[in-house]
Amino acid sequence: MMRFNKSSIVVPKACKHFKVTLKHTGTLPRTAMGHDWVLSSTADEAGIIEAGAKAGLGDNYIKPNDKRVIAHTKIIGGGQSASTTFKVSALKAGESYSFFCSFPGHAALMHGTLSLSK
Ligand SMILES: [Cu+2]
Known part of the structure; x- marks a missing residue:
């Protein structure tokens, strides 16, 4: 199934850093069925995806230096994994x-959705 195994994540406010590890449990190569994990405000998602599609696989389908992206892994293929760590201070309470x-x-x-704990 082309799904993340979580539909929502709550980041504890008390943490300084938060690390996400993406594991690609499929078998297809990244060129055909690559996946990444990208975090942004919900309002920015569509624009990031549109710009990323133009950037292409060579840039991991993320426009270089896209300031709207809070964190992202590279695009990985079947059997691979990748991690990204971001500062929890980059998140605002109440923001989607x-x-x-x-x-x-x-x-x-x-x-999926991500929020900062109350
Ligand atoms: Cu994918």
């Missing part, structure tokens, strides 16, 4: 964040 895969066409299914 989304995580998604920026491989073209994947975010409709590969999508």
Whole structure:
């Protein structure tokens, strides 16, 4: 299934850093069925995906230096894993964040929400 195994993540406010590890449990190579994990405000998601599709696989389907991206892994293929760590201070209480895969066409299914704990 082309899904993340979590549909929502709550980041504890007390943490300084938060690390996400993505494991690609499929078998297809990254060129055909690559996945990544990207975090942004929910409002920025569509724009990041659109710009990333133009950037292409060579840039991990993320426009270089896209300031809207809070954190992202590289695009990985079957059997691989990748991690990203971000500062919890980058998140605002009450703001809506989304995580998604920026491989073209994947975010409709590969999508979830992230928030800061109260
Ligand atoms: Cu994907």
